[in-house]
Amino acid sequence: SQTIHQWPATLVQPVGSPLSLECTVEGTSNPNLYWYRQAAGRGLQLLFYSVGIGQISSEVPQNLSASRPQDRQFILSSKKLLLSDSGFYLCAWSVRRPEQFFGPGTRLTVL
Amino acid sequence: ELKVEQNPLFLSMQEGKNYTIYCNYSTTSDRLYWYRQDPGKSLESLFVLLSNGAVKQEGRLMASLDTKARLSTLHITAAVHDLSATYFCAVDISRNDMRFGAGTRLTVKP
Numbered sequence: 001s002q003t004i005h006q007w008p009a010t011l012v013q014p015v016g017s018p019l020s021l022e023c024t025v026e027g028t029s030n031p032n033l034y035w036y037r038q039a040a041g042r043g044l045q046l047l048f049y050s051v052g053i054g055q056i057s058s059e060v061p062q063n064l065s066a067s068r069p070q071d072r073q074f075i076l077s078s079k080k081l082l083l084s085d086s087g088f089y090l091c092a093w094s095v096r097r098p099e100q101f102f103g104p105g106t107r108l109t110v111l
Numbered sequence: 112e113l114k115v116e117q118n119p120l121f122l123s124m125q126e127g128k129n130y131t132i133y134c135n136y137s138t139t140s141d142r143l144y145w146y147r148q149d150p151g152k153s154l155e156s157l158f159v160l161l162s163n164g165a166v167k168q169e170g171r172l173m174a175s176l177d178t179k180a181r182l183s184t185l186h187i188t189a190a191v192h193d194l195s196a197t198y199f200c201a202v203d204i205s206r207n208d209m210r211f212g213a214g215t216r217l218t219v220k221p
């Protein structure tokens with residue numbers, strides 16, 4: 001069966017510091033991978049998605065970036081965090097059709 | 112512009128009551144998904160509706176899809192406290208992408 005991992009689970013970072021969030025999927029090959037952000041009490045905002053190694057599509061221009069160095073690894077990064085980057089970051093995967101399955105999430109607080 | 116609109120956004124109901132959450136969308140998608148999110152947790156897939164007229168039921172929740180009206184409903188029957196959560200609908204917009212509604216935060220009170 002497939003599983004998806006995210007780490008860290010929680011993170012508190014100062015404004016201007018760098019960020020690296022990691023997502024890995026097990027039990028499937030060549031999945032589509034997604035990064036979402038959810039602000040407190042809000043809906044989901046799609047940030048990036050990837051259909052293969054090195055292929056990244058950005059949905060929202062901002063100070064975040066994503067990379068996919070391996071088939072089942074998806075990384076979300078920032079060089080300098082902003083207060084507005086605080087939120088709940090969810091990684092998701094899909095195969096075949098767009099139904100997506102979500103990881104446990106990373107709660108990021110930028111102070 | 113693609114829109115996926117849920118109504119209501121907030122719902123407070125008493126145990127034992129029935130209610131319906133609505134999801135309207137503006138694209139010509141024939142697939143719709145419902146997810147549940149508990150506070151502080153990730154999203155859990157509830158239903159996948161694959162065609163016009165599809166109806167699926169799980170316990171006290173029943174979801175339906177009318178692709179001609181571009182409308183899906185999530186009906187809650189005899190609500191219990193354990194159903195308190197945020198419910199999201201989502202729509203296919205391409206082979207690789209889907210769009211989510213804003214979510215309906217449901218609170219079931221004793």
